[in-house]
Amino acid sequence: MSFSTQSVSDNTLVIHIGETLDFRNADAFKETVHAPVDAGKHQFILDFSDTDVLDSSGLGAIFSLYRRVAAHDGTVVFANTSEPVRVVVELTRTYKVFPQYDSVESAQAELT
Amino acid sequence: MDERLILVVEDDATLRELLSYRLESHCTVITAVDGLDALAKIESRRPDLIVSDVMMPRMDGFTLLKELQKQKETRAIPFIFLTARTDEDARLTGMRLGVDDFITKPFDMKQLVSRTKRLLERVEVFSNRLDTQLGHDFSQRLMPTSLPKVPSYELFVRYEPNQQGGGDLLDWHQLSDGRYFVAIGDVMGKGLQAKFYAYSFLSYVRASLRARLTDTPHPADMMAHINTLLLSDQVLTDTFASFLLLVWDPEAYTITFANAGHCRPLLVDANAAHLVTDSDLILGLTPEATFEQHTLELEPNTAFVAYTDGLLEQPTIGGDTLGEDGICRLAQDAFSADLPVDALWNAALDASPASTYNDDTLIFWLTRTTTPSTALTHVSAPTDANTEA
Numbered sequence: 001m002s003f004s005t006q007s008v009s010d011n012t013l014v015i016h017i018g019e020t021l022d023f024r025n026a027d028a029f030k031e032t033v034h035a036p037v038d039a040g041k042h043q044f045i046l047d048f049s050d051t052d053v054l055d056s057s058g059l060g061a062i063f064s065l066y067r068r069v070a071a072h073d074g075t076v077v078f079a080n081t082s083e084p085v086r087v088v089v090e091l092t093r094t095y096k097v098f099p100q101y102d103s104v105e106s107a108q109a110e111l112t
Numbered sequence: 113m114d115e116r117l118i119l120v121v122e123d124d125a126t127l128r129e130l131l132s133y134r135l136e137s138h139c140t141v142i143t144a145v146d147g148l149d150a151l152a153k154i155e156s157r158r159p160d161l162i163v164s165d166v167m168m169p170r171m172d173g174f175t176l177l178k179e180l181q182k183q184k185e186t187r188a189i190p191f192i193f194l195t196a197r198t199d200e201d202a203r204l205t206g207m208r209l210g211v212d213d214f215i216t217k218p219f220d221m222k223q224l225v226s227r228t229k230r231l232l233e234r235v236e237v238f239s240n241r242l243d244t245q246l247g248h249d250f251s252q253r254l255m256p257t258s259l260p261k262v263p264s265y266e267l268f269v270r271y272e273p274n275q276q277g278g279g280d281l282l283d284w285h286q287l288s289d290g291r292y293f294v295a296i297g298d299v300m301g302k303g304l305q306a307k308f309y310a311y312s313f314l315s316y317v318r319a320s321l322r323a324r325l326t327d328t329p330h331p332a333d334m335m336a337h338i339n340t341l342l343l344s345d346q347v348l349t350d351t352f353a354s355f356l357l358l359v360w361d362p363e364a365y366t367i368t369f370a371n372a373g374h375c376r377p378l379l380v381d382a383n384a385a386h387l388v389t390d391s392d393l394i395l396g397l398t399p400e401a402t403f404e405q406h407t408l409e410l411e412p413n414t415a416f417v418a419y420t421d422g423l424l425e426q427p428t429i430g431g432d433t434l435g436e437d438g439i440c441r442l443a444q445d446a447f448s449a450d451l452p453v454d455a456l457w458n459a460a461l462d463a464s465p466a467s468t469y470n471d472d473t474l475i476f477w478l479t480r481t482t483t484p485s486t487a488l489t490h491v492s493a494p495t496d497a498n499t500e501a
C-alpha cells in the first residue's frame with residue numbers, strides 16, 4: 001500500500017495516512033518518506049483525517065522519520081488527528097514532539 | 113504465501129519459453145539468456161529459486177553459481193541445474209559447487225514443476241521453523257526465570273510471547289538494602305527483528321543499569337541515561353523503547369518509578385482501579401526528553417499492576433481494543449481471584465473474538481497483603497512455568 005503525498009513548499013510535504021498505519025504498511029511508509037528527506041524535505045505534515053488504526057509499528061515508522069528530519073532541524077506535525085490516533089499520541093506522550101493541528105492548512109500556516 | 117519468483121537461465125530461446133510457460137502456473141518467472149544476464153537480473157530483483165542451464169555463451173552455469181556464492185545476499189538462493197542425462201562430469205562439478213538439485217534434459221515437465229515446488233516449500237518450511245525457534249529462544253531470555261519472594265506481598269507475572277509480536281521484557285534485581293529494582297519494557301517493532309533488538313537491547317540496558325545501580329538508584333536518571341544510549345548508538349538507530357523503571361521498597365511499602373511512554377500502570381483494590389497517569393516521552397526519540405520520578409504508597413490489600421501494549425491493543429468483540437478503561441474494569445473484577453493475573457489474562461481473552469493474544473503480552477501484578485506471613489510468587493508462562501507458594 002502506498003501513501004499519497006503532496007508537496008506544498010520547497011521543504012514541506014503533506015502525507016495522507018489513509019485508514020491504517022500499522023505493522024502491515026509501516027515499511028511502505030518508511031520507503032515513501034525516504035526519497036523526499038534525502039531530496040531536502042524536512043517538514044512533514046501527516047494528515048490523519050481518515051485514520052482508524054495507528055499501532056506501535058506505525059508509530060515507530062513516524063519516529064524513524066522524526067529522527068531523520070530532526071538531524072536537519074526539521075519537524076513532523078500531525079493534522080486532523082482522529083480519535084484513535086489521539087489516544088495513541090496521548091498514551092505515549094508524543095504530543096510533546098509532534099505538534100497537533102486541526103487542519104493541514106493551519107499546520108502549513110504555522111510552518112511557513 | 114507470496115507469489116514466488118523463479119529465474120530461468122537458458123540460452124536456447126525455445127526451451128526458455130517452454131520452461132517459463134510451464135513454471136508460470138505456480139510462480140512468477142523471469143528469464144535470462146546467460147550467466148552474465150542472470151547476474152544483472154538478480155541484482156535488480158532477487159529470485160527465490162534459479163533454474164539454470166550449464167553450457168551457455170559469455171558465462172556458463174558453473175561460473176554463475178560460483179559468482180552467486182561469493183556474495184552473502186545471493187549465496188543461499190536455491191539453485192537447480194539442467195544437465196544432459198549423460199553428462200556425469202557436469203553433475204560432479206555441480207555437486208562440488210553446492211547445487212541443490214539437477215534436472216536432466218530432455219526433461220519431464222511434470223518432474224520439473226514438482227521438483228521446483230518441493231525445493232521452494234523446503235526453503236519456506238526451514239526458514240519458518242528457524243524464525244519460530246529463534247523467536248522463542250529470544251523471548252525466553254527476555255523474561256526472568258524466577259521472581260522475588262517477599263513477606264506481605266504476592267507477586268504474579270504472566271507472559272506469553274507471540275511469533276509476530278514485539279520485544280517485551282522484564283528484569284529485576286535485589287539491592288543490598290533489600291529493595292528491588294524492576295524494569296518492564298517494550299521494544300518497538302514486530303517479529304523476529306524486534307525480538308532480536310529487544311534481546312541485544314536488554315543485555316545492553318541490563319549491563320548499563322546494573323553498573324549504575326547504586327544504593328540509591330534513581331529511575332528518572334536511569335531513564336535519561338537509556339535515552340542517551342539509544343540516541344547516540346549507531347547500532348540502535350531506529351530503536352525505540354517504552355520503559356517503566358521502578359524501585360520497590362517492601363518495608364516502606366513504596367514504589368518509586370519513572371515511566372517513559374510505557375502503558376500506564378494501575379492501582380487496584382477491592383473497590384476501585386485507577387490509572388497512575390504520570391509519564392514521560394518514549395525513549396530514543398529526542399535528546400530533549402526529560403524524565404520525572406514519582407513515589408506511590410501501596411496500601412494494604414492494594415495491587416500495583418503493570419502490563420504491555422499486547423493487553424492494551426487486544427481487540428474486543430465490539431471491534432474496539434481493550435484499552436485502559438477495559439483493563440481497569442477487568443483488573444477490578446480480577447482483584448479477588450486467587451490468581452488475579454490469570455483472571456485478568458483470561459477475562460481479556462473472553463472479551464476478545466481471538467482465542468490468543470495478537471502481540472507479546474506481559475502482566476506484572478504486585479499485591480500488598482494484610483498478612484505478613486504471605487509470600488507468594490507465581491509465574492504463568494507457556495514453558496518453564498514454575499509455581500512456588
